[in-house]
Amino acid sequence: MPPTTLNPAPEHPRSLLALTLVPGLGPILIARLLQTFGTADAVFRSPPERLATVQRVSTRLARVIIDSASTAHARADAELAAAADLGIRVIARGTAEYPALLAQIPDPPPILYIRGQIDAAHADRYPLGIVGSRDCTHYGLEQTDRFAGSLASAGITIVSGGARGIDTAAHKAALRLNGRTIAVLGCGLKHAYPPDNAELFEQIAAGRGAVISELPLDTAPSAENFPARNRIISGLSLGVLVIEAGRKSGSLITARLAAEDHGREVFAIPGRLDSPASEGTHDLLRAGGATLTTSPADILETLHAPARHLHHGTHSARYTPLNAQSGAATSPDDLFTASNDAPEPRAQPTLAIATLSPTEQRLIEHLGAPISLEELAQRASIDVGSLRSQLTMLEIRRVVKRVGSKFVTTAARP
DSSP, X not given: OOGGGSSOOSSOHHHHHHHHTSTTOOHHHHHHHHHHHSSHHHHHHSOHHHHTTSTXXXXXXXXXXXXXHHHHHHHHHHHHHHHHHTTOEEEETTXXXXXXXXXXXXXXXXXXXXXXXXXXXXXXXXXXXXXXXXXXXXHHHHHHHHHHXXXXXXXXXXXXXXXXXXXXXXXXXXXXXXXXXXXXXXXXXXXXXXXXXXXXXXXHHXXXXXXXXXXXXXXXXXXXXXXXXXXXXXXXXXXXXXXXXXXXXXXXXXXXXXXXXXXXXXXXXXXXXXXXXXXXXXXXXXXXXXXEOOSHHHHXXXXXXXXXXXXXXXXXXXXXXXXXXXXXXXXXXXXXXXXXXXXXXXXXXXXXXXXXXXXXXXXXXXXXXXXXXXXXXXXXXXXXXXXXXXXXXXXXXXXXXXXXTXXXXXXXXX
């Protein structure tokens, strides 16, 4: 069977893969184009002036789409052939094999590369993301082994990012207890990153789950890929558990995505009070951004309702933020849909300026209009590394939000 017919779908996967290979197109723009034109083939056939009527598609980008059609399809053919040689399947959003939970997020990957098998309808229908620090402590590893092992034994599929530290411990615990696990990589599947996890990825793909990516096969590991990777971990999961996150940990962004953009449950395990490795986790718990969790049973009990709705096919209506389907930014007030049995949203009130620390107040003074990280660092005289950490916590507390690549305050002024 030719590689391009491995996943029958209303639209040929080759054309959607080609669309992902056009320079300047990401998941959100592709979703808008498909919403307007129906299929990737129709996008490539449309005149530039029609393409340019789609929000955020400029005249220049419209011309790039048309001019890239032939090259993009040739690259897609090469990708599909290389994937087949490596035993990697390429599935498109809209196919039966594409995970239904992931399809619900505002910016789902149009294409997934998969080594192994995701059985979203049966073996992997109850997934939980586990995230945490690469530079974890013995306590973090111990708790990861405890929680991931117990949950995997109970039939929960463990989803994580394949990184060193907490991620690796979570995957290994699931395998050790004969459970299932999914590793979401921030590189193409021709690479094993980190390299010392190559054998782990082989074990996962050999019948115990899947190793997946949205990136072309030969994409090298890069820091810029990991934030987008984190949204897939959250999107695949009914909930996300944070274990040992420092104040600069990307796990905190995964937690924010899970709660605000994806309408997922968020859990956090308290760490040692004197450990910098858990400072971000404790900040998250103080801000009300996660449910304090001390036992795997806490998670199983909380996931009962979303799992039940997923089983009955009502998860999207009950848990997806109201405007996620359109790709619009999610309002904190729209975290859950207004169904009769919808839970009360977690209490996360808008904070007044007076409740912030002096440093945070100084930052807010510069955030009346959207501003880039670099410009804010210069105006506030704060180094970029420290500023990024502070903005992360202000995002989690909903005092700051992102507008594209910039930041703006949402805090009420007295």
